[in-house]
Amino acid sequence: MTVQQRRSEGAQPFRLVVVSGGTSDPSSTRMLADRIADRVRTLAEDREEKVATDVIDLRELATEISTALVSQLMGPKMTRAIELLGRADAIVASAPVYKAAPSGLFSSFFHVLDNDLLIARPVVLAATAGTARHALVVDDQMRSLFAYLRTMTVPTSVFAATEDWNSKELGERITRAAIEVLLLMESGFAEKVRSESWKSYQHEYGSAGGTELEIDLSTDLMRLATGGSAKPNRKA
Amino acid sequence: MQFGVFSVSDITRDPVSGETPTEAERIDGILKIAVKAEEVGLDVFAIGEHHNPPFFSSSPTTLLSHISALTERLIVSTATTLITTNDPVRIAEEYAMLQHLSKGRMDLMLGRGNTAPVYPWFGQDIRQGLPLALEHYNLLHRLWREDVVDWEGEFRTPLQGFTSTPRPLDDVAPFVWHGSIRTPEIAEQAAFYGNGYFANHIFWPTSHSKRLVDFYRQRFEHYGHGTRKQAIVGLGGHAYIAKRSQDAVDEFRPYFNEAPVYGHGPSLEEFTKGTPLSVGSPQEVIDKTLTFHDAFGDYQRQMFLIDHAGMPLKMVLNQLDLLGEEVVPVLRKELAARRDPESAGAPTHAGLVQAKYGDAPARQPRPNANRGDNTAGDMPYQDDES
Structure with missing residues (x-):
């Protein structure tokens, strides 16, 4: 569906899905993802577009993810998450950094998804950590995972160490990533790839x-x- | 409708007693299980094929011919025969021999196998698993139907004027099930030849198995073997029964928790909810099994897995008592009441003979005198047109 159609019909909002690997409640990883999702929504509103956001909090899926890793069984929460992701117009994927890597829970969730579930979907990658020394985890590790899944990962990654939460620059990077993902949704890129080239993927x-x-x-x-x-x- | 049990032939440590049976004990045990299956009124016993420990069943036709000699009505079958790594010529010969010895009380299920190293052990390449399975069956199909076969393919040395002996009993090929979980090509092959299609129906939800069963039914009709309802469908199932529901859960849980493949993973409750497994009273197992009919429609064979994960022989024999006395009689009655008269009957040798010859006598191949090959002179059998 083109942007013009969306605007003229004024009905179907963009479907944004937040995947958060945060394990506490409240969680800074979830907060970072929410800030990105909110920014996408407000930017969209400025352009008379609507965004509907669903959240997949991986802490609630932890036992189902581990079950899926060792068996072929997908529990009800995993099934719902896969349905949400399968029809998402864009995804915000946010991980806490543990031991210089995105958390095992976060990575495992994406490991058990079908290889072709997320083809061409616009994705904003985000991560939180206790120190700025982990800043390259997003681009060095998470980006390659999403390359394997053949998502359309936006150019700007969002990383927040403890000291970033109060900085203006973090807000600017969030806005940059939000604009990038909004433009990709508006372009209908994912749907076009899927309608014209789906069969060329395995x-x-x-x-x-x-x-x-x-x-x-x-x-x-x-x-x-x-x-x-x-x-x-x-x-x- | 046929009911039976199928075994993967695993020799697994009993997690309750801590004992692992010897190969000799487990092989003796499986004979008792098969004989008991007939005693309690079941129709089919099937065994898997493996070529590595902790499994014993490397030679299914040897085992099954012995079982057929110990029984009178039981159909012996496989779950599965490896169509990939076995030479289709040897399958044709061995199973035709089994068919003669069992007087037609046999069929077989073909599968690709799930143990990667088996392929190189037998000189094959797992990356070619699917084309191997398809090509091998195409040859097997001809070997049982043509007295003299010329053949050339990708995966086996060519054949010129080859005759597979003995010819099938009454010159009617053994019935074949094609087993598959997620491969449309296998369902297509089953439909093309009008053979049976078997969905293992153990690890995945019913909705998963239903997709390919529906495809198979549609293609069976497309190839003119009958209507969709007349396609021949078999299903696996997995049950543990006790008189009282809670006893079933308590008794089965330690075996479930340490079972090969799914043990140490999902909980018994999650697995029961998400897959065809039923653990409970006879009525609970009946109810869940009847949901298979709701999903798949009339089908011809229901197999249960009841002897894996180190369950001791006594426990398995007790399962057979409960299955035969309390579960299967009710299922037979309920399914007969639901049955559409249009749907196919279960496959038997007598049925296949009737379909081929009607009331005429069956062909009984009688060879000509030996001349060492089939490529020169007369045809190999006296009644062949030369």
Whole structure:
């Protein structure tokens, strides 16, 4: 849907999903994510657009994430999270830094998602830490994870060490990231990639959170399923 | 509708007693389980195929032919026969032999296997697992239906004028189930040949298995084997039964908690809620199993896993008593009442013979005198058109 359509219909808000790896309540990791999401919403309002935000607090999914890591079972909260992410227009992913890495809970959550669930989705990466020495964790570690998931990660990463919370510059970086992700949502980039190029990515039956159910009957393997031998159909 | 039990043949430490059975004890035990399955009125016993410890079942046809000799009505089957790493010629020969020895009381389920090193042990490449499975079955299908086969493919040395012996009993190929959890190509192959499709239906929710069963039914109809309802569907299931619900949970939990594959993961309660597992009273197991019919419609075979994770033989035999006396009779009645007259009956040798010959006598192949090959001179059997 184009921006013009959204504006003229005035109905469908952008769906923003916050994923927070914070473990305390309140959590600075969640607060950082909320600030980014709020900024996206206010910027959108200035442009007469609406944003609806859903939050996935990973601390509530901790046991389901560990279950999913060691079995094929997805609990009800994981299932809801996957549904939310599957139809998100953009994502804010925020992790606490532990031992110079995004927390295991945060990474594990993304490890158990289907590889093709988030293709081309705009993502703002954010992290919090007790010291500025962890500042490169976002760009050095989180960005590569999201590259694997083939998300459209915005150029500005948001990192907040203890001393940043009171700084004007953190607010400026949040605004920069918020504008970037809003523009990507407005452009309809993710939907265009999905509608024009979805098949060029690797999928499995039932992947993309259980939505990838199209069966191509014209492949070499499907021909092999219906008699004959592999040789004539295979390229040298 | 057929009911049975299937075993993966694991030899697992009993987490309650701390004892691990010997291979000899477990193999003796599985014979008792199979014989008991017939005694309590079940229809099918199936065994897996593995080529590494802690499993014993590397040679399913040897085991199954012995079981068929110990029983009178029981159908023996596999869960699964490895269509990837076995030579399809050996499958054709061994299972035709089993078919003769069991007087047709057998069928088999084909699968790709889930142990990666098995492929290189048998000279195959796991990355080619799916094309291997598809091509191998295409050859197997012909070996049981054509007296003389010329064949050339990617994965096996070519055949010229090859005859697989013995020819199938009554010249009717053994019934084949294609087992698959998430591979549309396998469902397509089952549908193309009009064979059975089996969904393991243990680790995933019913909705997951239903997608490919529905696809298989649709393609079965597409290929003209009958209507969707006439497609032949088998389902796995996983149950632990006790007279009282809470006893079932208490008795099964230590085995569940340390079970291979899913142990040390989800809780018994989560797993029961999210998958087809039922742990409870006979009525609870009946109720949950009937939900399979709600989801899949009429189907032809229900298999239960009841002997894994180190459960001692006595416990398994007790499960068979409860299954045979209290669960299956009710399921038979309930499912018969729900059954659409249009849907297919369960596959049996007698049914296949009837379908092929009607009331005419079945072909009984009688070989010509040996001449060492099949490529020259007359055809190998006396009634073949030469």
